């Protein structure tokens with residue numbers, strides 16, 4: 001079997017554009033993959049079209065590991081978020097082809113199912129504690145057993161990660177496809193998070209598991225304070241307490257409390273998260289297949305984390321289409337140290353695009 005065509009699609013059934021790939025073979029079997037990179041879609045698409053697609057024509061689509069190494073090392077320049085997303089799209093499509101050739105789901109080819117289904121978490125947010133509690137209750141009643149909770153910071157309506165309120169400046173930035181430059185005030189944020197979780201425990205009890213995302217905005221000592229403040233509310237994890245640039249800084253957060261820690265959604269290299277795995281300063285790693293280079297490295301990373309008792313919590317919001325979600329779920333289904341999968345419920349328009 002040989003690859004005859006690599007087609008790249010940038011499509012936007014809702015506001016967020018997806019970068020999708022279709023690898024066509026001379027047998028008639030094709031595979032699909034995804035390299036969506038929120039805010040950098042055209043960079044990934046250009047790399048795929050101009051540099052990667054010509055390298056693949058005529059190759060055996062079954063040689064996944066070999067093609068992965070060719071794309072990673074063959075350009076001399078290694079890694080980086082754009083390149084790893086482009087490689088991810090190709091890797092997913094090749095696994096899709098392999099599954100179709102074998103007549104087996106990809107999770108079966110990765111070692112077989114380790115569970116009957118996967119635990120997911122969904123986001124709840126609001127401009128007030130009352131709104132967040134109402135949103136948590138709503139999603140819990142829908143069946144989500146684990147829920148991420150974010151509240152807008154007082155004086156900053158429609159704040160990051162809790163942006164349900166009106167915010168004309170953010171809407172304008174989105175319209176112009178530019179990043180929203182909101183004001184960030186760490187102290188009011190730090191003072192609001194623990195009281196939110198105290199309120200939620202009072203209102204929704206202890207059956208629902210809760211977590212919170214700090215979006216990598218804190219310094220290590222601020223993050224340590226937050227992890228300590230949140231300890232009484234027994235979060236499943238505190239996500240991205242700090243950015244990923246200085247892996248050794250996580251030790252400062254780790255030493256402060258027993259609040260479990262998750263990181264990884266903006267990490268595009270196994271080598272960048274490895275120090276935090278080996279030092280056991282995190283509990284969940286969130287490097288999803290779509291941003292770490294595909295199913296192949298995600299599976300390897302899970303295997304590396306397993307002996308350190310670190311579980312997965314792959315990134316999976318709505319800016320990843322059902323194709324990227326499917327790749328993550330196949331890895332989730334096949335690994336021993338699966339923890340949880342972030343889940344963004346897709347609109348009918350996006351579902352229609354895939355079917």
Ligand code: MG
Nearest residue numbers: 213239240265
């Ligand atoms: Mg996050």
